[in-house]
Amino acid sequence: MDEFLIKIKNKFRNNDDLFLQEEQILDVSVIFIGFNTLIDLTKTKRTLHKHIANAISSKKTIGELLNELGEVKEEDMTEAISSIMKGKLLIVIKDQHKYVILEPVPKLLSRAIEKPTNENVLQGPLSSFNEDIETNIGLIRKQINSSKIRAEFFSVGPEQKTKLSLLYFDGQVDKKLVEKVKLLLEKNQDRELNNLQDLTEVLGFSGWSVITKFNVTELPSETVPYLRKGRIVLLVDRFPFALIIPCFLWDMFTLENDRNFPIPLMTSIRTVRVIGILITLFLPALYVALVAVNPEVLRLELALTIAQSREAIPYPALVEIILMLIIMELIIEATVRLPSTIGPTITMVGGIILGQAVVEAKLVSTLLIIILAATTIANSTLVGIQNFLAVRFLKYLMVILASIYGVLGILGGMVLISAYLASIETFGISYLHLNYEKEGTKYG
Amino acid sequence: MDKSFHVVLMYLLVHFGLIFFLFPNDIISSSDEGQWMPILIGLIVHFVFVYIYMRGLSFLPEKNIIHIYSEISNGLAVFILLPVFIYLLLTNIIGVRAYSEIVTIVFLSNTPSWAIIVLLLLISAYLASKGVEVIFRTGVILAFVIFPIILFVLIASFQNVDWRYLYPLFNDDFRFITNPSYLKSFSAFTGGFLFLGFVSPFLTYKRKKVLIAAAILIPFFLLAVYIPVLTFGHSTSSTFLFPYIMAVDSTYLNWLMFDRVTMFFILCLITFIIVQVSLLLWMASQIINHWIPHNPIYSVVTLVIIIFITSLMITNWETVEHLLWLNSFLRFYVIFTVTLSIYNIGRRSKRKGLS
Structure with a gap:
């Protein structure tokens, strides 16, 4: 067997959900590698076959087809492993040490967008964040239709990287503040990030403060006004809420949803x-x-x-x-x-x-x-x-x-x-x- | 950044603490009638010195008085700042001791006064x-919570007023000027604005707004003296140690679930005293810090221990009175030297800058 495949197999030994499946694409034998717990293999194959059929009719070579499907890489072992971990499909061409990373049809592992579970909304938009960071950013973009929203991605963690995204409203936010946060995130890239205490440390705050320095909300409709007011929003993958910094005492008493009521009622609330x-x-x-x-x-x-x-x-x-x-x-x-x-x-x-x-x-x-x-x-x-x-x-x-x-x-x-x-x-x-x-x- | 709002509130807060405790007694016992005249003279002195002080400081922006003096010469800095330092320390000792006494008298009769001093300190x-910015911010929160209560008590204290006690309006006897009590009353007129010279690199403020704050204080200076006089008459009120508090104590509000409005009033004033003590502590630690750079926590802790031990050594109210009397000389010395020298240095540096 191929040396490359053996290496991958060794790396993922005792993982019964890893599949290595031989297939033929345009008469070249290839091997599909991935986790069947993360990839919906049947659907992925169905899409792939459509591509292959197209390629046959337009008489493409295997090289052209693979280039179309994704980036062709050679020998890069770490890249291959991290892609498999992220739930990508690897197509390895036999005896050539080449592989393609393919975006498969993923298994549905996230909740749908649901009503908030920790915050009740009276007369306001109901959709709340879920565990998937991309969905969350999408929700924010949907809520505010502005070209000035910036979303920068970071990944923090020594081995298992946690995705983190920094959102701000360009033109409203204090640039120096964004720079400071970015600098800290880059500096502390190798720190563990599993919970908010870790994040507090990554951002250089004291862990002993009774008052948390993030304002937490699970509602996109609450998050967006903060962005518009020049605050920074941090989204962490697998956390169904937005973290807003800096946070102020007055946030304890205000909800954006209050503004859906007349001013006297809002004041009294x-x-x-x-x-x-x-x-x-x-x-x-x-x-x-x-x-x-x-x-x-x-x-x-x-x-x-x-x-x-x-x-x-x-x-x-x-x-x-x-x-x-x-x-x-x-x-x-x-x-x-x-x-x-x-x-x-x-x-x-x-x-x-x-x-x-x-x-x-x-x-x-x-x-x-x-x-x-x-x-x-x-x-x-x-x-x-x-x-x-x-x-x-x-x-x-x-x-x-x-x-x-x-x-x-x-x-x-x-x-x-x-x-x-x-x-x-x-x-x-x-x-x-x-x-x-x-x-x-x-x-x- | 312009922090006039913080400075103005702090100015009011510090002065409220000074006005409502010992000041009424000092004025009432210094003159039998027409108390507005001594108050007026005091207010004029207050305004003149505040104006000169701020004018002098405005020639030297972004500097506090410690920097200003030590830039000229170290000898001058020691000559002026050492008395200032002793004055700050003495004021703190007297303040903490006196207010712990008041607390014991009014509502914690079973608690030993050292325990109260410990809490205050x-x-x-x-x-x-935590530094000056935190002190000022705390002042703002407290002002928001407490000013309404103070206003409420002030209004309520008019309950037993008899306006006939206002007369005689005029007093052609100016002997009050040499009365020791009158000199002591200057703790309220001149004891509260020294901090304006210390805060400048951390906070900046507009001179006009501070003067407006000083103007807001005028009615309070008058009310603190006149409410007890109008309630009890001069001869009765002169027998009280805290005439204004007695006047508040005499009010009765039918709908209030509390029997004693006084207590809340005193508590409010004590918060102001705490803020003031911390401000003085900070100023003192800044002076030390200029010569021996260190973390302010150490000097604050040392000062607090010194203040605690010294205030325990004061066993009775007579000693407090005596110290107040001594302190009023020191205060006059400090206020005169600091304001006038700052003004002169400021003028000179401006002229130098022009030529």
Whole structure:
């Protein structure tokens, strides 16, 4: 057998889905190589036969035909292997050390374009990204019909390369920012890229920041306005969402879809989200502070009511609230983990614990249940899962500070969180920028 | 980049912190009637010095005062900046100590004051070590959250006002000028604008906008003194250590679920104090950094430890008062030397540039 074929076989040994099939094209014997898990062989052959029939009728030679089908290569082993891995079909001409890389009919391994699973849309375009990077770019191009969209491709990874694409709106984007990102992607080409933590490292951010530096969305209709505002969009192959950099605090409260409503309604929707973050951060902390440290701040009647509701509770307010908050976190985590068929059980059981039993057992006060529910609901109003998680996390800082310093602690926590947010920078752009769009165009 | 907005908000924020605590007491105890006259004189001094200072700085754009002095001579830099440094440190020590005392009095009577000092200093140190831009940005967020509350409290504090206490309007007795309390009250008039000379390579601002901010402050200077006077009358309000806070404490809002509006007011002011302390810390670390280049975290941490130990050594309010009195001399010295020398250097360099 051919030396070349033996090498390939050796490289892919113990792979039963690799096929080597002998065929005759224009009376020359060739061998098809590829993975039958990635290639739809029957359909590919059917197309190939059409080509061959054409070639026979127009009396082409085998060389001409192969040139028509794809690039003819010689001896290049690494290229051959990586093409097979990518799901291409190799046609090797026997005893000649030549091969052609052919774009076959692929097996359908990606989802169709579906409705978003993590973001709900009210009155807006519904299609969402899927795992295939090309489909995603296609969706973006479909959404914005502009010649100024640029899409540059990179591949990052030591051995198995992950495809990554950088999209921006030429003329709107800050050129220096694009250069910086490109430089980093090229510099860190050999890094592993399997998840967003890896990507954070590739882009040179700290992995310890609570606030992620990407804004994540799975909707092309949300992504495109960001492009138009001069932001950069990163798409990673096999990730069904777009990563938007730089990301700002204000993104936590805004959705492009809000603009499909009249301005007064849009403003009020966004105000609700701002109230949401304030309640999430302050309400549990305020409960601890007012019950445990500074009850005198409250109106006497109110203070008495609260004291009454906590009458038989055997432990301090901090323990009480931390206990219930952890149970709440467990419920949230469990509903995410479980298949949707068992999910409702958790909701029901959780409802029983939180709703009635825990109060009747005199383990926590009724007021706390109200606060817990309000906090959880308020937290969910924020845009973006990553922001939801970050705020959920930061609320514990407030609770702990409040338990030590009372209302002063809440205030200290507020200053700390503000300082933390103020200290976040993405490529020298502050997280608190409000009108990046305007200033961004200056550099364009 | 033009950051006038940040600078203006910071200017307001720092001054609010100074105006509403000790300033009303100082003014009220310095003059029996016609308090607007001492305030007016103070405001004129405020405007004149701010104007001279910014005018001098505008001759030397893109430089902060540390660079300006050390370009002329190292001796001059030491001669002027060393007092500035001591002043910044002393102000921080007094500030932290005084406000921890207020917090203990008003709402954390069981918490030892060292614990409160630790909280105040830790947050300030965190902010200061992050650099001036972060301090200013934090100031902006806090201003957005807190200014509405301050305005609300101000409006609410008119509740018990009796306008007859406004009279007599005129006071032909100018002895208040030599009154120690009046000199102390200049902490509010002249204690808040030194930072304008430190920020310039990092942030730039328009002079006019800062002057507008100073103009916005005028009613607050007046209200801080007049609301307690109009609520209690002069003789009662002069017995309080914090007359304005007492005046707010006397209000009662039927629909509010909280019994004490004061507490929120004080808390708001304390955030401003935290920001101010961090700003002063940053300024001090910049001065050190000029001679001994290093990571600002180290100097901030060292300073914080020094401030913490020193403020623990102050055991009672009399010492605080005494230090405030000493500090007002230092402040006058610093303000005079810094503003006038900057103006002169600026003029001279402009003339040199022209010739």
